Amino acid sequence: MPAIDVAGEFETIRRLLRPLAHPEWARGLADDVAVLPSRPGHDLVLTKDAIVEGVHFLPEDPLDTVAQKLLRVNLSDLAAKGAEPFGYLLACHWSERCGWPEREAFVAGLRRDQAIFDIALLGGDTVKTPGPASFSATLMGWAPSASTVSRAGARPGDLVFVTGTIGDGWLGLQALQDKLTLEPERMDALTAAYRTPMPRLEFAPVVRGLATASADVSDGLLADAGHIAEAGRVRLEIDLEVLPLSAAAQAWMDSRVDPQGALELLATGGDDYEIVLTAPAGAENALRREADRRHLRLTRIGRVAEGKGLAVRYLGQEIKPTRSGWTHD
Amino acid sequence: MPAIDVAGEFETIRRLLRPLAHPEWARGLADDVAVLPSRPGHDLVLTKDAIVEGVHFLPEDPLDTVAQKLLRVNLSDLAAKGAEPFGYLLACHWSERCGWPEREAFVAGLRRDQAIFDIALLGGDTVKTPGPASFSATLMGWAPSASTVSRAGARPGDLVFVTGTIGDGWLGLQALQDKLTLEPERMDALTAAYRTPMPRLEFAPVVRGLATASADVSDGLLADAGHIAEAGRVRLEIDLEVLPLSAAAQAWMDSRVDPQGALELLATGGDDYEIVLTAPAGAENALRREADRRHLRLTRIGRVAEGKGLAVRYLGQEIKPTRSGWTHD
Numbered sequence: 001m002p003a004i005d006v007a008g009e010f011e012t013i014r015r016l017l018r019p020l021a022h023p024e025w026a027r028g029l030a031d032d033v034a035v036l037p038s039r040p041g042h043d044l045v046l047t048k049d050a051i052v053e054g055v056h057f058l059p060e061d062p063l064d065t066v067a068q069k070l071l072r073v074n075l076s077d078l079a080a081k082g083a084e085p086f087g088y089l090l091a092c093h094w095s096e097r098c099g100w101p102e103r104e105a106f107v108a109g110l111r112r113d114q115a116i117f118d119i120a121l122l123g124g125d126t127v128k129t130p131g132p133a134s135f136s137a138t139l140m141g142w143a144p145s146a147s148t149v150s151r152a153g154a155r156p157g158d159l160v161f162v163t164g165t166i167g168d169g170w171l172g173l174q175a176l177q178d179k180l181t182l183e184p185e186r187m188d189a190l191t192a193a194y195r196t197p198m199p200r201l202e203f204a205p206v207v208r209g210l211a212t213a214s215a216d217v218s219d220g221l222l223a224d225a226g227h228i229a230e231a232g233r234v235r236l237e238i239d240l241e242v243l244p245l246s247a248a249a250q251a252w253m254d255s256r257v258d259p260q261g262a263l264e265l266l267a268t269g270g271d272d273y274e275i276v277l278t279a280p281a282g283a284e285n286a287l288r289r290e291a292d293r294r295h296l297r298l299t300r301i302g303r304v305a306e307g308k309g310l311a312v313r314y315l316g317q318e319i320k321p322t323r324s325g326w327t328h329d
Numbered sequence: 330m331p332a333i334d335v336a337g338e339f340e341t342i343r344r345l346l347r348p349l350a351h352p353e354w355a356r357g358l359a360d361d362v363a364v365l366p367s368r369p370g371h372d373l374v375l376t377k378d379a380i381v382e383g384v385h386f387l388p389e390d391p392l393d394t395v396a397q398k399l400l401r402v403n404l405s406d407l408a409a410k411g412a413e414p415f416g417y418l419l420a421c422h423w424s425e426r427c428g429w430p431e432r433e434a435f436v437a438g439l440r441r442d443q444a445i446f447d448i449a450l451l452g453g454d455t456v457k458t459p460g461p462a463s464f465s466a467t468l469m470g471w472a473p474s475a476s477t478v479s480r481a482g483a484r485p486g487d488l489v490f491v492t493g494t495i496g497d498g499w500l501g502l503q504a505l506q507d508k509l510t511l512e513p514e515r516m517d518a519l520t521a522a523y524r525t526p527m528p529r530l531e532f533a534p535v536v537r538g539l540a541t542a543s544a545d546v547s548d549g550l551l552a553d554a555g556h557i558a559e560a561g562r563v564r565l566e567i568d569l570e571v572l573p574l575s576a577a578a579q580a581w582m583d584s585r586v587d588p589q590g591a592l593e594l595l596a597t598g599g600d601d602y603e604i605v606l607t608a609p610a611g612a613e614n615a616l617r618r619e620a621d622r623r624h625l626r627l628t629r630i631g632r633v634a635e636g637k638g639l640a641v642r643y644l645g646q647e648i649k650p651t652r653s654g655w656t657h658d
Contacts, residue, residue, distance in 0.1 A: 027479065030480060030556075030560060031410070031479055031480050031481075031560075032376055032406040032409065032410065032480075032544065032545065033374050033375060033376045033406055033407065033410045033412070033477070034374070034375045034376070035372050035373070035374050035375075035410075035472070035477045036372060036373040036374075036375065037372055037474065038367045038368055038369050038370070038371055038372065038373070038474070039367055040367050040369050041367070042367055043364045043365060043366055043367065044364070044365040044367070044373065045362050045363070045364050045365075046362060046363045046364075046365065046418060046451065046452060046467075047361055047362045047363070047452065048418040048419075048420055048452060048453045048454055048467060049420075049454045050420040050422060050454045050456045050465075051456070052422060052456050052457070052458045052459075054459055055456060055457060055458065055459075056456070077361040077362055078362065080361065081360070081361065081362045081364075083362070089375060089377040089467055090377070091377055091378075091379040091420070091465040093379060093381060093422070093463050095460075122375065123375060123376065123377060124377045125377055125378045125379045125465065127379050127380070127381050127384060127385070127463075128381070128384060129381045129384065129460060129461060129463055130381075130383055130384075130460065130461060131424075131458060131459065131460015131461045131463075132458060132459060132460045134422050134456075134458055134460075134463065136379075136420040136454065136465050138375075138377060138418055138467040143364070145366065145367070148362070148364045150356065150360055151359060151360050151361075152360075215361065216361065227359075231359060231360075
């Protein structure tokens with residue numbers, strides 16, 4: 001039922017969120033709606049993801065990084081589709097533990113990422129829940145008209161690429177759950193990958209220009225590659241042994257007796273927020289050049305063939321991974 | 330943490346939500362993003378509200394009406410700003426009790442309101458929470474460029490109007506909490522007003538054409554009129570005795586010994602989802618004609634003066650209401 005709250009909705013909006021508002025389109029967060037002028041020649045690209053304490057982030061995660069992760073998992077969807085973000089709407093479902101200092105921390109995280117990614121708050125809602133905290137954001141970006149890459153465009157003969165490294169987010173979660181022992185600096189790198197993944201927005205124009213299909217890697221590399229295979233009614237063949245690993249993930253690999261099983265875990269763990277994409281073989285040089293210019297690692301991890309589904313190989317042999325990705329529901 | 334779920338995210342999207350998707354812009358809910366072409370000559374109007382079980386709806390409320398209320402509280406924001414809705418993004422935070430039948434019921438409510446209001450699902454997310462269920466929706470509409478009415482335009486000399494009737498939502502909540510005894514048909518009417526309020530979308534073009542300021546009545550008539558006063562740096566004078574009441578609300582009034590106190594409760598209870606607006610005195614006839622054409626009740630409840638804040642009167646005497654509206658946070 002409605003209730004008076006010390007860290008109330010109006011105070012939260014007025015003192016914490018209004019300073020983050022888009023100078024024009026958010027109407028000072030005082031008007032129930034945001035109003036965006038049309039941008040001829042462009043499409044509006046929208047995505048909305050939600051995160052729940054205890055499901056998508058840990059109760060111990062600092063709220064500033066929770067806010068950053070909320071924005072970044074959504075920004076990653078825009079990057080993978082070739083769109084350039086400009087703003088977002090936010091719904092905060094504060095739990096009992098979200099008093100004023102926690103809300104300030106959350107907003108500090110939003111502010112940090114607004115500066116990094118050049119986005120502004122457009123509107124939203126703030127409510128209290130007796131359950132665990134949860135948050136959702138609707139992220140918005142522009143893309144030149146009809147340029148947005150779908151999941152469905154992969155063609156036989158295309159190659160499969162992935163940005164960055166794979167497995168760090170999942171290893172970071174293991175580290176935070178004390179299931180992992182590595183040198184402190186490795187642990188820190190993995191924890192940071194879990195809490196504040198880096199959406200590959202700088203690669204969005206390249207995806208738009210060169211990719212035939214793309215998705216962001218959130219459910220796990222194999223699951224998301226599988227989505228591209230399914231949507232395009234083609235077969236994707238992925239080579240596990242070329243999986244791009246960070247120094248920390250390589251250190252973890254070195255401690256494992258079963259490298260194939262270890263790679264399977266990294267390729268299915270999820271929470272990577274990299275871009276998996278397909279492109280014609282003739283585009284490989286251009287893709288590599290664009291990645292180099294951005295100091296972004298880009299790895300060819302497989303190819304597209306006639307057929308359907310996902311074929312996973314290790315050292316040339318087709319294998320059956322025991323799981324293809326997590327269900328986050 | 331990630332977990333396998335019998336009523337999983339993919340099944341929920343594929344079997345329940347995909348049939349609701351916009352035929353073109355939602356990309357079959359299979360692509361992480363929705364893509365909207367620009368509409369030259371129009372602004373995009375956006376609003377995002379969240380509702381939480383036990384806070385904004387009752388655990389006993391049927392999930393089909395919860396879905397309808399979610400859409401309607403957001404549609405009401407668009408109506409009050411003169412925008413015409415076309416679609417929405419949805420985040421479902423399902424609780425433990427939301428198995429397959431409950432999700433089907435929720436989707437049946439969405440489907441019903443999609444037909445009534447001519448809107449389509451554009452995208453979103455579905456997650457599971459160990460706490461109470463909560464939902465948020467980002468509603469989107471078009472308005473002719475630069476026509477969107479703000480809260481801030483009221484000018485001294487303007488009149489204050491409200492659509493429909495006031496207090497039914499609050500009385501419906503009292504009825505559902507067994508705090509009210511009236512004839513069964515009255516109880517049903519009030520319960521319906523609480524669970525499935527009717528956003529005044531048919532009045533959106535009139536608001537756009539004639540209102541100087543507007544807001545939807547969600548926090549309570551006096552609170553929302555107060556927002557208009559504050560945003561416009563003017564004084565709003567509201568006459569309580571002319572408050573438009575439904576037959577059920579009038580029946581409740583007749584049972585009260587303190588009519589002024591009863592009117593105060595109705596004017597502060599909230600959950601009305603009517604439109605409160607200001608307009609020049611010269612626009613009154615046109616407003617009434619447009620309301621009549623739509624068989625919509627429209628009541629003049631006050632006037633705008635120099636000064637600031639809200640003045641509440643009862644039978645010509647200024648009074649101090651004991652509360653001006655609920656805080657829903």
